[in-house]
Amino acid sequence: MFKWLVGRIGRLVGRSVNALYYNLLYRELLAEMVALEGDDIKTACVVFKEYGREGARESAQRQRSVLKYFPGDPLKLLSYLEILWQVIFGMKMGEHEIIHEDVEGKDFPLVIYRIQRCPICGGFGDDPEDAMEVKEVGDQPEKYACGIMGQLETVANFILDVHESPYMIFFHETQCIARGDRVLEITCEIAEKSEVDVARARAEVKPEKPLISIEKIDEFMEAPLERFKTVVTELIEQHLAMTPKELLAHFENYEDDMIRIIGYLGVHLLNEYGGFVEKLLANETLAKVAGYWFKSFRDFIQIFLPREVIQDYHQLFVEFIEGLAPDTMVETFANLDGFTFISLVLEGNQMALENLGINFDELKENVWEELRAGQEEDFEDAFSPETVLSIFKELFNLGLKLLGLPVRALIAGQHAQTKTVVESARDIYEEIKEHGGRIFDIIGDLKSEN
Amino acid sequence: MNTRTRVDAPESNSDEYQKVLFWPKRKAPVVPPPVDNYSRSELLDNKATMNQLRNTVYHVIKRMQDHDPDTVLTRLRAMGARIGRTFVRYWTPKVRDPLKMIRDIYGQVVGSKVKVNARDAGAFIEVLDKNCSMCKYQMRDVDAAGCEIVVGMVAEILNHSLQGKAGALKVQAVGVETSRTRGNANCIHLFRAVEH
Numbered sequence: 001m002f003k004w005l006v007g008r009i010g011r012l013v014g015r016s017v018n019a020l021y022y023n024l025l026y027r028e029l030l031a032e033m034v035a036l037e038g039d040d041i042k043t044a045c046v047v048f049k050e051y052g053r054e055g056a057r058e059s060a061q062r063q064r065s066v067l068k069y070f071p072g073d074p075l076k077l078l079s080y081l082e083i084l085w086q087v088i089f090g091m092k093m094g095e096h097e098i099i100h101e102d103v104e105g106k107d108f109p110l111v112i113y114r115i116q117r118c119p120i121c122g123g124f125g126d127d128p129e130d131a132m133e134v135k136e137v138g139d140q141p142e143k144y145a146c147g148i149m150g151q152l153e154t155v156a157n158f159i160l161d162v163h164e165s166p167y168m169i170f171f172h173e174t175q176c177i178a179r180g181d182r183v184l185e186i187t188c189e190i191a192e193k194s195e196v197d198v199a200r201a202r203a204e205v206k207p208e209k210p211l212i213s214i215e216k217i218d219e220f221m222e223a224p225l226e227r228f229k230t231v232v233t234e235l236i237e238q239h240l241a242m243t244p245k246e247l248l249a250h251f252e253n254y255e256d257d258m259i260r261i262i263g264y265l266g267v268h269l270l271n272e273y274g275g276f277v278e279k280l281l282a283n284e285t286l287a288k289v290a291g292y293w294f295k296s297f298r299d300f301i302q303i304f305l306p307r308e309v310i311q312d313y314h315q316l317f318v319e320f321i322e323g324l325a326p327d328t329m330v331e332t333f334a335n336l337d338g339f340t341f342i343s344l345v346l347e348g349n350q351m352a353l354e355n356l357g358i359n360f361d362e363l364k365e366n367v368w369e370e371l372r373a374g375q376e377e378d379f380e381d382a383f384s385p386e387t388v389l390s391i392f393k394e395l396f397n398l399g400l401k402l403l404g405l406p407v408r409a410l411i412a413g414q415h416a417q418t419k420t421v422v423e424s425a426r427d428i429y430e431e432i433k434e435h436g437g438r439i440f441d442i443i444g445d446l447k448s449e450n
Numbered sequence: 451m452n453t454r455t456r457v458d459a460p461e462s463n464s465d466e467y468q469k470v471l472f473w474p475k476r477k478a479p480v481v482p483p484p485v486d487n488y489s490r491s492e493l494l495d496n497k498a499t500m501n502q503l504r505n506t507v508y509h510v511i512k513r514m515q516d517h518d519p520d521t522v523l524t525r526l527r528a529m530g531a532r533i534g535r536t537f538v539r540y541w542t543p544k545v546r547d548p549l550k551m552i553r554d555i556y557g558q559v560v561g562s563k564v565k566v567n568a569r570d571a572g573a574f575i576e577v578l579d580k581n582c583s584m585c586k587y588q589m590r591d592v593d594a595a596g597c598e599i600v601v602g603m604v605a606e607i608l609n610h611s612l613q614g615k616a617g618a619l620k621v622q623a624v625g626v627e628t629s630r631t632r633g634n635a636n637c638i639h640l641f642r643a644v645e646h
Binding site for chain 2: 014015016017018019020021022023024025026028029031032033036047048051052054055056058059087088089090091116117118119121122123126127129130147151155177
């Protein structure tokens with residue numbers, strides 16, 4: 001789920017072009033470097049890798065809010081190379097093997113990616129404009145994909161620096177299809193910074209520790225309730241130096257406010273991951289669509305949702321808070337009506353959404369009036385009603401699937417069997433991914449219309 | 451067994467720097483084995499993310515400026531023309547009207563929804579791109595915008611697509627009139643309309 005989510009968000013936040021254009025632009029940039037270096041492709045590749053590093057460093061500084069959530073362990077980080085690949089090239093890494101080759105006296109093995117197909121040099125040699133003698137590059141670690149190696153190397157080291165890791169990673173292109181090799185082979189060498197103190201690889205990167213590492217999402221989904229309880233306990237003890245019971249005792253007799261705060265923090269926590277919610281809501285039309293969807297969803301819950309589903313959510317919360325909060329408080333929460341509980345959470349959600357850019361006061365009674373007003377005024381840049389309706393439909397479908405989650409989590413918790421949880425979660429994963437994917441596509445279309 | 455030599459930090463890209471690093475040396479095979487690499491037709495159906503390469507373009511432009519500032523624009527448009535020449539072997543616009551064709555090229559190739567207008571009684575064609583793939587931030591130390599490459603490429607694809615059609619229009623790349631790279635709000639690309 002995490003890898004899929006990061007891939008889609010990365011593509012949405014990034015500026016996409018046709019992959020063939022990317023491939024040809026890369027060819028031209030490298031060819032220009034070769035010309036500028038007096039037809040010396042070896043030097044050109046070394047310099048172009050450096051330019052790749054520089055370009056990625058500027059980009060990484062701007063995207064640090066997203067990158068800080070990647071793992072700070074070098075080996076773990078390298079397992080995310082496939083995601084970075086997919087974000088950059090818009091296609092999966094495809095058939096590849098990963099080899100760990102131990103190096104005597106080193107803490108980490110060499111991690112070797114052997115990739116069967118390379119989108120950087122794909123088609124190179126098929127057209128007369130491919131005028132470069134790549135074979136002349138020889139055995140040096142900078143070959144045709146040097147610019148990309150520089151980019152990947154810098155992003156990886158930026159993440160390690162954010163986590164104050166004592167290690168850095170070097171990306172060497174050890175085999176190159178454009179040179180005549182069978183595969184693209186990337187050899188990743190993890191080295192101690194004290195060994196290789198290259199100052200340029202640490203461009204004033206301030207260390208930053210994320211509140212919760214996003215890589216844990218999949219673990220949460222495997223044992224949602226207990227796992228989440230443990231993490232919350234650890235976080236409270238670590239950051240506030242008190243037990244959850246001591247903290248929650250402060251909210252005794254203010255249980256309503258506490259539920260509102262949970263709703264409020266839930267939205268802000270979601271936004272923590274790269275400021276994604278805030279970035280989306282910065283677009284006035286998307287903010288309106290989100291506002292109308294939220295209003296409709298709130299009304300929908302009150303009118304149509306079966307009491308049992310609401311009770312499931314309420315029950316899930318009570319089970320979560322049990323053991324964390326004082327007993328009297330748990331009892332108060334348990335005695336709350338399910339609809340009251342959900343309304344309080346939604347009040348908190350709304351406050352957070354207002355903070356992040358939705359002006360609920362400006363919204364009309366419902367989305368249909370807004371669409372009619374847009375058509376009457378004939379705004380040149382207004383989104384088509386079809387697009388707005390599509391996003392509404394997908395958001396509702398996604399909402400309905402999410403409403404089914406607590407039942408599964410409770411069943412899984414009662415059975416305490418990971419297998420049950422995984423099987424139970426698998427189909428809902430797929431459905432959420434399907435509807436989520438469509439929403440990403442529609443938002444992508446909306447973005448490109450702006 | 452491969453080992454690493456401990457030395458003081460050298461200058462980047464120097465020979466000394468390279469020696470610090472371990473990397474397995476492998477000889478390229480004499481006869482390249484057959485590989486099933488991506489074809490350009492396959493790439494055509496995918497999208498790639500420009501953010502990092504866009505920044506890299508500006509480092510190359512800086513280098514071109516240092517080499518010879520007078521030839522930068524010509525070189526950038528020539529790069530674009532070569533991209534266009536290869537691109538049309540795999541894709542051509544599906545519409546016939548030249549102005550719609552330009553819109554189609556921008557949409558398909560660089561993922562921009564642009565506004566295309568004829569200017570000065572049809573002598574020029576102006577393209578407004580509010581979300582240019584090559585420009586996002588102002589770059590104070592470069593004079594040329596990266597989208598000069600796009601201008602060269604679009605002219606090449608358009609002319610190639612219209613070649614041989616009776617009375618068809620031909621365009622010449624005039625250049626980038628405004629650009630986000632130069633601190634403007636949008637990029638405006640200009641083409642001169644000429645007869646074939």
